[in-house]
Amino acid sequence: MSYYSRDEQETHYSFSPVDGYYRIESTYPPDIRRIMERCEVVATVTDDRGRVILVTARADREQMRIYNRTPKTGGSPA
Template sequence: MSFYAKAEQETVYTYEPLDGYWRVYSSYPPHVRQLQAKAEIIRTDTDEAGKVIAVTGLVDTNQIRLFKPKK
């Protein structure tokens, strides 16, 4: 079970043009796990039991893909 209700879960990508990296915040459990495995984690939020419930990480530009969706 997730710490946050489904309506409160989110993943936010922010590009830092001066530094050339993406900052990613997520409280959506599948994305939290992916970020823990693939990003440089700069902040971790935990619940009372110590379970990770949200993370903020940095990823390189080559880890982000923007493409035209299929119709």
């Protein structure tokens, strides 16, 4: 198996208020690389070449930034 097709690539974030951390699951290659560098990896799935094609991780709430800090150009901030 190789990377998932573009239609199947996605990243999901879910927050657990009881535990206070985010659970992250991704099949999107650019996100997989960032998640593996910055988060606590819980599990991975690799293809026949050894590439990680799915990662499950957790991150503290302080590690997550959901909104852009600066507004995009071409419009006024809301």
